Amino acid sequence: MVHWSAEEKQLISSVWAKVSVEECGAEALARLLIVYPWTQRFFSDFGNLSSPTAIIGNPKVRAHGKKVLTSFGEAIKNLDNLKGTYSQLSELHCDKLHVDPENFRLLGDILVIVLATHFTKDFTPACQATWQKLVGLVAHALARKYH
């Protein structure tokens, strides 16, 4: 059972309150596809992914980014039950989507960088540590049902 201190919960909620799920989600997913181009293999039906500009402007990327980060919001509402929250999505990513769980770690790290660009010096080392913990646990929960 994961333990979250009061300070960690505060660092998570205070950052999340100021996050635009649509913007950050779109940006995080776009960066994943740009920085780690092999991840584009999962999105062959997304249309034009031929350049950073194309990826950033791609409406399917934006929409999917929003979806992914909205789901993250659910995790934040259920910090004490990440496994339960992600159980079905874990099965989906394994059985239907065939996504290597390493990609969850990559996306998590990218989300942390996106938050850093938005919050700049307010994204303190303690804040980063809490969010690295969160993205790590989310990645772990998403990988849990793999077989």
Added chain:
Amino acid sequence: MLTAEDKKLIQQMWGKLGGAEEEVGAEALTRMFCSYPPTKTYFPHFDLSPGSDQIRGHGKKVVAALSAAIKNIDNLSQALSELSNLHAYNLRVDPPRFSLQFLSQCLQVSLATRLGKDYSPEVHSAVDKFMSAVASVLAEKYR
């Protein structure tokens, strides 16, 4: 690997730091010790409290090495050759591939907090590739 455009973006980005490079180094280390406590096992001889002289000094060293690498970006193997020996034979830090991932992440966060939107996806990609190349070179002599 690193394209001409990547190299340009990295050099430009590094230039934008305007003397804050040393702070960036110390901050990256502080963030790394905070987010990834096992990395502290390599520094039992250090005072690891944030802002300590030793963290500042070591951050300065790390950044100086990266600066030199950026200036010799076309020949990283040579630029980092001594550091490569040091890491392989003396320090024996868990193969840079793994530990550098944590330093790379924290360095990027330090850069991103300073550059904000200027830490664009293209710059992010170039820096990530660069740190990956640095890690490869540092790991060359491990075995």
